[in-house]
Amino acid sequence: MPQTVKTNGLVIRETAVGESDKILTILTPELGKISVYCKGVRSIKSHRMAATQLFCYDELTIAVRGDKYTLGEACLIENFFDIRSDICKFALAQYFADLLCEVSVENEDQSELLSLALNTFHILLSDKPLKLIKSVFELRVLCLIGLTPDISACESCGKTAGEYYLDPVGGTVKCRECLFESNSPDTYTSHAYIFIPSYVLRAMCYIIGASKKRIFAFSAEDILLDTLEGVCEKYTLSQLGRGFESLNFYKSL
Ligand SMILES: [Zn+2]
DSSP states (O other), rough: OOOEEEEEEEEEEEEEETTOOOEEEEESSBEEEEEEEEEETTTTOOTGGGGGGGOOOEOOOOOOOOEEEEEEEEEEEEGGGGGSSSSSHHHHHHHHHHHHHOOOOBBBBHHHHHHHHHHHHHHTTTTSSSHHHHHHHHHHHHHHOOOEEEEEEETTOOOOSSSSEEETTTEEEEHHHHHHHHSSSHHHHHTTTTOOOOOHHHHHHHHHOOOOTTOOOOOOOHHHHHHHHHHHHHHHHHHTTTTOOOHHHHHOO
């Protein structure tokens, strides 16, 4: 006999199967990332159709048999539908969902990751700059999975002011003097160090250190956001060792 569990969850991927079924990848707080077979939900007669779309946050009843999950009931809490009215926001949300798919794991508490995702999707409905939202989301995701960059001081001399260069592989920073004067050119070219102006470093320190309710509570000039976005994206892709089609699409818009 299958066991029945109730949980909340955010749909982060959908795959059509057969005539009217779907497999949904759902991020839940306690079960982590789960793959749920949803029978008949693409039929217009299905009362579960509205709650089984991408980005829907639902209250779910799921039948569990071994490691197989089958959808029972899905009750919509929030569908973030207005994200779809703006192609840039929709593309960015797709990238966020792909990032969540990449970093979340099964059978582990993922409540902090889910909380960040919901918070970020709510902010996407506001008029906050997308560059700010994207940078914050990427950096906080990495922090939650244990890949926080150590940017508090130069890793070689300990200097805490000025301009730095981030090692996107090691996740540490070096000051200009330490990077260019103490190393052979091979060292900095092999790691493709990223220049970080001091004002961008301060923004990154804020994002890393802020309480989860305050992560988006800063404003910034366009020039800062351009650089911040570049640094956070390079660090994210370097740490995860891959790119994302959805990110390429977002950037092509
Ligand atoms: Zn130094």
